Amino acid sequence: MTKQILIAGAALLVALSAAPAQAADEAGYTASCAAAEEARKMAAELHYEWNTVAPLIGKAGAAAKAGDFAKAVKLCDEARLQSEASVAQAKKQADAWRAAVVK
Amino acid sequence: MMKKTRLVALMTTVLCAFGAMLLPAAGTMAEEAASAIEQGKAIAFDRKKGNCLACHMIATGDLPGNIGPPLVAMSMRYPDKAKLRAQIWDSTAANPMSTMPPFGTHRILSEDEIDLVTEFIYVQ
Amino acid sequence: MKMLITILLGAALVAGLAWASPEDDRKAFIEHYQKRFPKVALDDYVNGVYAIDEAAYEQWLEIEEFAPYELAMAEGKELFETPFANGKTYADCFPNGGIGIRQDYPYFDTESGQVKTLELEINECREKNGEKPYGYKKGPIAAISAYMAFTSRGNKLNIVIPDDPRALAAYESGKEFYYSKRGQLNFSCADCHVYNPGMMVRADKLSPALGHPTHFPVYRSKWDDMGTLHRRFDGCNKQVRAKPLPAQGEDYRNLEYFVTYMSNGMEVNGPGARK
Numbered sequence: 239m240t241k242q243i244l245i246a247g248a249a250l251l252v253a254l255s256a257a258p259a260q261a262a263d264e265a266g267y268t269a270s271c272a273a274a275e276e277a278r279k280m281a282a283e284l285h286y287e288w289n290t291v292a293p294l295i296g297k298a299g300a301a302a303k304a305g306d307f308a309k310a311v312k313l314c315d316e317a318r319l320q321s322e323a324s325v326a327q328a329k330k331q332a333d334a335w336r337a338a339v340v341k
Numbered sequence: 342m343m344k345k346t347r348l349v350a351l352m353t354t355v356l357c358a359f360g361a362m363l364l365p366a367a368g369t370m371a372e373e374a375a376s377a378i379e380q381g382k383a384i385a386f387d388r389k390k391g392n393c394l395a396c397h398m399i400a401t402g403d404l405p406g407n408i409g410p411p412l413v414a415m416s417m418r419y420p421d422k423a424k425l426r427a428q429i430w431d432s433t434a435a436n437p438m439s440t441m442p443p444f445g446t447h448r449i450l451s452e453d454e455i456d457l458v459t460e461f462i463y464v465q
Numbered sequence: 466m467k468m469l470i471t472i473l474l475g476a477a478l479v480a481g482l483a484w485a486s487p488e489d490d491r492k493a494f495i496e497h498y499q500k501r502f503p504k505v506a507l508d509d510y511v512n513g514v515y516a517i518d519e520a521a522y523e524q525w526l527e528i529e530e531f532a533p534y535e536l537a538m539a540e541g542k543e544l545f546e547t548p549f550a551n552g553k554t555y556a557d558c559f560p561n562g563g564i565g566i567r568q569d570y571p572y573f574d575t576e577s578g579q580v581k582t583l584e585l586e587i588n589e590c591r592e593k594n595g596e597k598p599y600g601y602k603k604g605p606i607a608a609i610s611a612y613m614a615f616t617s618r619g620n621k622l623n624i625v626i627p628d629d630p631r632a633l634a635a636y637e638s639g640k641e642f643y644y645s646k647r648g649q650l651n652f653s654c655a656d657c658h659v660y661n662p663g664m665m666v667r668a669d670k671l672s673p674a675l676g677h678p679t680h681f682p683v684y685r686s687k688w689d690d691m692g693t694l695h696r697r698f699d700g701c702n703k704q705v706r707a708k709p710l711p712a713q714g715e716d717y718r719n720l721e722y723f724v725t726y727m728s729n730g731m732e733v734n735g736p737g738a739r740k
Contacts, residue, residue: 285716287708288649316448320649323447327646334437335644338655340497341485395667406665433651440661442650449649 263307277321381461510676541612558590567617614735639723648707680737
């Protein structure tokens with residue numbers, strides 16, 4: 239009897255500690271991928287999106303579906319950083335292209 | 342006489358012990374360097390990674406392009422390895438017109454990968 | 466917009482920046498290539514990379530002999546001549562019945578304020594006559610365009626930039642696209658086709674941009690298929706890891722306007738064949 243209570247208690251503890259952890263992971267994934275999507279859109283609006291970004295976001299979605307939120311966050315962070323780099327590229331090129339024109 | 346032999350024996354033992362401690366250490370360091378160069382080479386030649394051969398001739402690489410200069414005598418051209426790494430990381434920092442992809446700024450390679458490629462290119 | 470451009474042009478002049486007219490640009494463009502390839506005759510640039518690659522030139526002549534675009538051309542002729550459901554034909558949509566007009570495209574349409582390309586107008590013609598538009602990169606549109614190019618062979622590209630600030634803005638936007646680095650790999654069109662023609666990217670020799678648009682649509686061995694100029698833009702954007710922009714969208718039409726203007730006066734020799 240005591241043994242059963244102990245096991246049930248332990249299981250409850252595990253469940254209690256795992257559930258918030260899982261929820262936290264999922265929230266982290268949602269935030270990271272929302273930021274990535276926002277950055278991607280910014281690059282797209284400038285017509286400067288890289289074709290490496292959508293596949294990263296796609297892979298993140300698949301990882302999240304499989305429950306691997308840590309991997310999904312990593313992929314979405316990468317997608318965001320690449321999108322930010324392409325936005326920076328667009329801003330730089332807005333002036334820099336003139337120096338390249340054949341004169 | 343006896344003492345001298347003993348001393349020699351002792352010294353030999355100590356030296357051997359020392360050597361035994363040193364040798365494997367020296368061995369791993371050399372191995373690590375060689376392995377970094379090998380790994381760097383794999384990344385440099387991989388079409389999905391560095392793909393350096395698309396534009397540069399590199400010894401032992403097949404089908405090189407020639408948009409960029411041949412990568413030879415690198416340690417002479419870049420005595421400072423950090424400068425070589427900076428060139429790989431973002432060559433447009435020094436020359437905005439450069440056609441070389443900014444491997445670091447544009448996240449084409451990771452920091453670790455750039456370290457490895459630098460090791461490989463440096464010994465060309 | 467008009468005012469903005471006037472202000473910008475004025476500012477550029479005041480700042481003492483050399484303002485280059487499209488004609489200045491074109492002359493500088495030609496000079497650039499003639500300096501780089503002093504032995505290549507201007508007329509030969511319509512042959513693309515084969516103008517600067519003697520080894521591949523002979524092989525290419527053999528491919529051209531076999532005319533791999535012939536099938537598409539025949540299909541295009543048939544499509545061109547077959548009336549729509551309402552009895553009208555493509556000939557009703559184009560000047561001179563659509564024959565021998567390739568050299569005038571793209572042009573700036575002052576009515577819509579847009580650059581009009583041949584492929585765009587082929588689809589506009591279809592829609593006006595109650596037909597569904599075609600996809601812009603390959604298939605029937607490439608076939609019809611191939612036939613129309615064929616009827617124009619030997620005519621000289623005659624791209625006009627009318628005295629309309631919107632036309633100049635379209636040209637400038639194409640020029641900006643051409644010289645801007647794009648994609649994760651950070652290449653501009655000019656990085657490859659202006660500053661490195663004749664150089665090798667792995668096993669591919671880069672062609673000069675001068676003469677680029679004269680032979681489109683093209684039969685490309687690598688595609689084993691015909692493709693329009695915008696299909697090629699799409700491919701050249703992808704290889705630098707940029708997400709391609711829509712075929713016949715404003716960016717690519719303006720790009721075509723600039724690129725074709727640079728080849729003004731060169732002979733139409735489409736459809737062509739390329740490796």
